[in-house]
Amino acid sequence: MFEEGEHRVSESSTRSATAVAEDPAGLPMVRVENLRRSYGTGEAAVHALRGVSFDIPRGELVALKGRSGSGKTTLLNLVGGLDSADGGSIVIDGVDLATLGENGLLELRRDRIGFIFQSFGLLPILSAAENVGVPMRLRKADPKEREERVALLLGLVGLADHANQRPGELSGGQQQRVAIARALANKPALLIADEPTGQLDQETGLAVMQLLRAVVRSEGCTALVATHDPQLLGLADRVLELSDGEIIEH
Template structure:
C-alpha cells in the first residue's frame, strides 16, 4: 500500500490543488470521447473555487479526477503536495478518507441512520471511539445549524437540511479539501443560496478549501474564483467578490 505523503517542501507555500495538462478520454478508436483536453489550474489554500459549465462540459469528470475517484489519461494532479500518480488504489483510498470530504447533489445519506449517525460514518470507518464520534457529530451539526435535528433521520428532514447534514459529514475527518458536485442541484434557489453561504462560512471557520461545480450563475458571486469549463477545456477564469 502506498500511503499518501505530503511533499517535503513547506506545503503552506503550495496550492492545495495543482492540475497540469490534465486529459481524460473514454473509449477507443472512432468512438473515443475526450472529456478533458489539457486542463491546467491551481486552487489556493482556504479558497472557494467554483467550476461552471453546461452539462457534459467535463466538470464532474474533473472533480472525480481531483478527488482520486478516477485516473487521468494524461497530465498530473497534486493534492496538498501529494502527486496522485504516486499512489496505488489503497493510497488513494487513504487520501480520500483522510484529506477529502465529498458533497453530492443527491445528498448520499444513509436512510436508516440519524443525522448524527450519518455525520459519524467517516469517523466509524476510521475506527474512532464512540464518544469522539458523538462529540464531533454534534459539534458539526451545530456548525451547520442543525443542533436540534441530531436524532432525526433523512426522511424527516427537508432537502436543504439533508444537504447541511452532508456538509457536516464531509467535515467529519477535518479534511483539507471539500469537493462538491452540484450541491444545490436539487434545491430551490433560496435554499441553494443558503447552502453556498454555508460553504463560504465553512471556508472561513474551518480553514478548508472548497472546489464546487455549479451551473447556477446566481451562486457564483459567493466564490473567490470562477473557472469555466467548456468542451473539456478551461476557457475563462474570473475573480469573484465573495459576499
C-alpha cells in the same frame, strides 16, 4: 456521479496518502497540470478534458461551471481520486495522485477529501448524528471524540436540534446540511461538491452555498464546487469555466 473507476498503480503504489510533501507551505492545495481524459477510441472517442491546468490556493472556494457534458464531473472525479487520467498530473495537499496505489487513494479519500453529492447520499436508517459520524467510525475514532465532533458540526450547519431525526424526517435543505457536516467529519483539507444545490429550490440552494462559504472559512479547508447557478457563482473566490474540455479562468 463520482463513480469508482479503475486506478493506475505506479511503482510507488505503497506510498501513504498522508505522506504530504516535506514542506507544503506555499504550495497550492490543488495543482492540476495538462490533465487529459478521453472515453472510447478512434473517431468515436469523446475528449472530456484536453490539457486542463489550474491551481487552487489553500483556503479558497472555487466554483466550476460549464454546460452539461462539459466535463465537470469528470474533472471532479479525477481530482478526488475516483478515476484515472490519460495524461497530466494532479497534486493534492502536496501528494501526487500518480504515486498512490489503491490503498493510498482510499486513504486519501477517507482522510483528506470530503465529498458532497447532489443526491445527499445519506443512509436512511441512520439519524442525522449517526450519518455525520460514519466517516469517523471508519477511521475508528475515539467514541467521545466522535460525539463531540458530530455535535460541533451539527451546530455549525444549524441542525443541533435535529440530531436524532432520520433523513426522511428532514427537508431537502436540511439533508444537504447533514451531508456537508458529514463531509467535514474527518477534517478534510479539500471539499469536492458536484452540483450540491441541484435538487434544492433557489432560496434553499443559496442558503446552502452560503453555508459552504462559511464552513470553508471556519474549518480552514479548500473547496471545489461545480455549479451552474449565477447567484452561487457570485459567492466563490474564483470561477473556472470548462469549455470544450479546456479551462477558462474568470
